[in-house]
Amino acid sequence: MRRIDLIVIHCSATREDRPFTERDLDTAHRRRGFDGAGYHFYVRRNGDIRSTRPVERVGAHAKGYNAHSIGICYEGGLDCHGIAKDTRTEWQRHSLRVLVRA
Numbered sequence: 001m002r003r004i005d006l007i008v009i010h011c012s013a014t015r016e017d018r019p020f021t022e023r024d025l026d027t028a029h030r031r032r033g034f035d036g037a038g039y040h041f042y043v044r045r046n047g048d049i050r051s052t053r054p055v056e057r058v059g060a061h062a063k064g065y066n067a068h069s070i071g072i073c074y075e076g077g078l079d080c081h082g083i084a085k086d087t088r089t090e091w092q093r094h095s096l097r098v099l100v101r102a
Contacts, residue, residue: 008065010061015078038071
């Protein structure tokens with residue numbers, strides 16, 4: 001097992017009025033040249049937690065920190081006009097707390 005001493009939380013930088021599934025995330029990262037989704041976990045708007053990369057595998061989400069971190073991404077981060085906004089739902093907030101504590 002690799003040494004992990006950091007958790008990095010990201011948003012998918014996608015609009016709150018359009019779904020962006022874990023499959024969409026995987027496709028977007030592959031188009032950028034990654035070998036699949038760079039985050040270890042993805043939190044959907046309804047709070048569902050999806051495992052998108054094994055924790056044992058180094059992530060591709062925070063250059064310079066990937067070797068010793070876990071990447072968590074939540075769906076959203078932009079309003080319906082594409083402007084940055086905290087779009088986290090109560091379910092996402094709950095699931096993020098659960099993941100960080102685990």
